[in-house]
Amino acid sequence: MIDRDSVEKTVADLAAMFEGDGAALRLTSLDERLGTIELALALDDITCADCVLPPDRLRDVVDGALRRTVPGVRRLVLADPREPGPPEPAAHAATGGVITVLDPTGEISPGNPDPGPDAGPLSGKRIGFRVDVLWPAWDWTVSEWTRELEAAGAAVTTWRRAQGLKGAEGERKQAEYDAFVGGVDVVVSGLGNCGSCTSWSVRDGLSGLTRGLPAIVGVTEQFETLARTLAADQGRPGLRLIVLPFSVHTLPEDEVRAHARALYRRLLENLGASVA
C-alpha cells in the first residue's frame, strides 16, 4: 500500500527538477494497493539534449527518490522516449504473435502502512537501544542520545546483537532480545550501515513495532532505501527511520557525537516523542 499524495508530491518535485532542462515528467498510472508506479518522460520542448540525465541514470534518480519518500514502492515503470520499450502485446496480436506466459514473481501482501504509536512524553519511559558489534559510531551516537534522554527523565537500556549466532546460543540470545523488547516502552534499533546489518536492524526494529511499541531504526543515508524496502517487504512500510550521515563509521568520534547531538531533535520528531 502506497500513499498517493506522497507519490504525487515526489513526482512533482522531480518534475520541477527536470523542467529546467525542458523535460517533462508525469505520473501516468498508480496502483496504491500493489505499490506500482508508472511515469512517462516527454522531451518535446527540449533545448539541451545533453542536459538531461542519460536514461539509466535518470531511472536511478527517480527510483531512488520514490523509494526514499514513498514507503512500499514495489515496481516502477519509467517510459523514456530515448529507450524504446517492448512492443505492446496488442500490436502483436494483430499478426498472431502473442503467447501466454506465467508470471514468475511472488505474491506479496500490500502491508500495513501504520508506523505504530507515537512515543509521546518521554519522562518516565523506558527507552531500549538495540546496538550491534559492528559500528562503534552507533555506540557513540546512542551514548549522546542517552545523555539527552536521561536528562528528559527517560530510563535507557541497551542490548547488543551479534549477527549470525546459531544453535542454542543463537536461541538464547534471541530470547534475551525478545525479553529486552518486552521490557521497554520504545525500541530504537541500529545501525543499518551495511546490507546485512540493515536487514538485521530492520528485523529487530519490527520486533518492537509488531508488539505495538513505538519503534524506530537507525540507518545511514546509503542504506535508507534498503531499510524502507525491507520494511515494506516485511509488511510494515511505515516503519520509522532516523537517517544518519554516510559514511559515519569513517568519521572521528567527536564528529560522530556532534552529528548525534544535531540529530536528537529529529529523533524525537520521527518517534513522535516529546520532552518537558
Place this chain on the structure above:
Amino acid sequence: MTTAATSIVAPADHESFAAFAHERGWSDGLPLVPPTPERVAAHVASAGRPADEVVATLPPSGAACTVEKVAVNAVMAGAPPSAMPLLLSAIGAMADPGFELHALNATTGSVTPAVVVNGGLRHELGIPFGTGCLGGADGPSSAIGRALRLVMRNIAGQRVGVTSQSTFGQPGRATGIVFGEWEERSPWTPLAERRGVAGDAVTVFGTMGTANICEVVAADPDVLLHFVGRALAHTGANGFLVQLSFAEVLVALNPVWAEMIGRAYPDVADVSRILWDYAAVPLSEWPEQHQRQFEQAGRVDGRGRVHLAQRPEDVLVMVAGGLGGLHAAALHSWGTTITQTRRVGA
C-alpha cells in the same frame, strides 16, 4: 493471497519477450525462455510435487515460493525439467534460518549460494565434477544455477541496488555456482554423506566466490596441505572479521592431490584439521588496530596466530576438478551462513 501463477499475454518472438520481461523486472539481462503454461506444466510434473505446494517463504519479500513459481523461473532460465527436484531441495536448504538468507540477500558482500551435488544425480543431470567444473563445462549446471538466481530475483525479491547492496557482486550471481563432487575419485566418504545425507543430495554453501590455489613442486601430502592451508588464509577473507560469529571455507582438492593426501590421511577430518591449522596468519602481520581486535576477541592461538576459521570442522573438504591436478579451489564463506545439506527427491 493466491499462490497460482498469473497468466499474462506477452509477445512471442524472443527479442520482444526479452524486452517485455526486462521491463517487468523479471530478467537478469540474458535471453529468457518464455514460461508458457505448457513448459511450466512439464517442469511441475517433473518435480513430482503439487504445483501449489509452498516450498519455502523467501526473504526479503516474504513471498511464498511454490513449486509452480520455481518451475516458471526454471523454464525462463533454460533449466531442464529433470532439475526440478534438485532446485526444490536447494531452495529448501537456502530457506533454513541457519542459512540467514535475509542477510545474505541484502549484504554489501559478494556472496552467492553455491550448490554442491552428490549422488547418482550428478550423472543423470550432467552436473560437472571434473575438468572445468566451476565454470566452462557444457551441460545444464549454469542454467540450473541461473534458475536459482531468478528465484532469488523474482520470488525472494533480491534486486540489485535496492534490496541487494552487494558492492561488487560476482559472476556466480548471474548463473550460480553448481558443481558436483567426484565421488568415484575421492578417497573419502562423499561430502553430503559425511553431513548426514547419503545418495542424491545438495549442499548449499554461501560463498564469496572461487579462488584458485596453484602448486607445482610438492610431491608430499604434508607439503601440499601446508601450502593449500596457508593459501586459504588471505587477510581480506570474511573469516577474519572479528565481528562474525563464525565462518566456513570449502576446499575442493583435485583427484590427483586427493589420492596422494588420502593415502596419508584416510580420515578426512584429519585433512580438515591440518588445513585449519595452516590457515592462519601471525598476529604480527596485521595492523595494530586489528591486532587489538583479535586479542580482545580471543582469536589469537597459543602460537600467536589468528585462524581463518574458528574450528577445524568449519573447513569443508571435497574432491572435484580435472585430472591435470596442480590446482585446488577455495570457496570462502561470507560467514554466519551455516552450510546446509538436503536430500534430493523422495
